[in-house]
Amino acid sequence: MRPPAFWHNPPAAPGLAARLLQPLGQIYGAATARRVARSGYRAAVPVICIGNLNVGGTGKTPATIALLGRVSGAHVVSRGYGGSLSGPVLVDPQRHTAAQVGDEPLLLAAFAPTWVAKDRAAGVQAAEAAGAAIVLLDDGFQNPTVYKDLSLVVVDVARGFGNGLCLPAGPLREPVKAGLSRADALLSIGEADGQDRFLREWGHLIRLPHLRGALKPVQMGMDWQGQRVLAFAGIGHPEKFFASLRSQGAEIVRAVSLDDHQPLSDTLLRRLEAEANGLGAQLVTTEKDQVRLPASFRPKVLTLVVRLEVADWSALDAAIAKML
The missing domain is CATH 3.40.50 (Rossmann fold)
Known part of the structure; x- marks a missing residue:
């Protein structure tokens, strides 16, 4: 289903529908705050969460793939959206289908051992038992069942944080200020003009390390010109x-x-x-x-094929080094 158009209005002019729904959004945001305040399972190995504030895609999977290239011994734990298996199960691309484990875990399994688990804490425990030196939690920033040693919030600059309101008035799972206050770093994905626009709109709320990246096609020998x-x-x-x-x-x-x-x-x-x-x-x-x-x-x-390119990883690399 396509999200309502008013979700993507500027925060200064969210529109009548958004304003009418805003009280429900405030209730949703408050419920998220109560939920994330609970403590969860603390793993014996570092856990890095790659999450977002928005519903829908923001570039978490490319970000996870990029991070896998910067850490060693990592396993990925994913909820396996759309998959029928509850897990924990280690994804086998030769045996499993997207209908069983979800499409993103199938893709991630080509880069690192990937676990699907509806219960994220059980998935992290399975990864630990299998010898993971570090766990990358694909999504789950608002899920309190696992303690995160580091949380990276990913946002697509083309849409930013929408109209700045929580569901159903806007696209957010929690208010921007509250979400960024719990995060350790922000990764905004998009081209330079979009990055500039994103900063003009949301820069006043960014008080944490801010990485900027863009998705770039990988040259695989295919000449797309005129195709x-x-x-x-x-x-x-x-x-x-x-x-x-x-x-x-x-x-x-x-x-x-x-x-x-x-x-x-x-x-x-x-x-x-x-x-x-x-x-x-x-x-x-x-x-x-x-x-x-x-x-x-x-x-x-x-x-x-596209891959995430980040101009400067130093802030995140330093934060990860402190955990290891």
């Missing part, structure tokens, strides 16, 4: 994927935005294939969507 493509994406913000494709010179003759984590049914894939054939276009999708494709369909679809 006619039918692009489809079931991620938080499909438009970012389409923009990345265009930046590589691809000609998007049709862009299909799917819901985040939307199942890729046989009917949907047959329709997309027929449309691509009729347009003389190549099917292309994201890494996260690619892991949800049936094995028999994957050869028909190209994947644009």
Whole structure:
């Protein structure tokens, strides 16, 4: 489901609908504050949470992949959104499907041992027992069941913190000031112009180390210049994927935005294939969507791989070094 448009209004002008719903948002924010005040399981190894204040995608998975390249001996613990297994279970890409463990854990499992657990504390305990030297908690910033030694809040500068209000008046799980006060660092993801706009709007609330990064396509030997493509994406913000494709010179003759984590049914894939054939276009999708494709369909679809690039990791590297 697409979020209501007023969620993305400027905080100075949230709109009538947001103002009418604001009392409910205040109740939601207060409930979050009470929940996160509880103490949770404290692991014997450091736990780093990669979370957000917004509902929906902000770039946590690319941030987790990037962090895995900066620490050794890490295991990932994820709730496994959309998966049927309650866990704790160690994800095996050769055996498990996205329907069982979720698409993000399947993707992350290519980079590090990844555990799916609806009970995050049980997942952390399983990772410890399996020899994890450090645990990266994928999401769960508002979940009190695990003590976090370090929390990194990730935000997409294209949407920022929306209208600054909590659900259902806005896109936030908790107020920005309260959330950032509990975090150890903020990572904003987006191009330079978006970063500048984000700082103008929210910089007055940022009193913690602030990292800036952007998602950049990885050169895999594919020449996208002039390539006619039918692009489809079931991620938080499909438009970012389409923009990345265009930046590589691809000609998007049709862009299909799917819901985040939307199942890729046989009917949907047959329709997309027929449309691509009729347009003389190549099917292309994201890494996260690619892991949800049936094995028999994957050869028909190209994947644009992106990775997070951060100009200066020093603040986060120093904080991590203190924990180890």
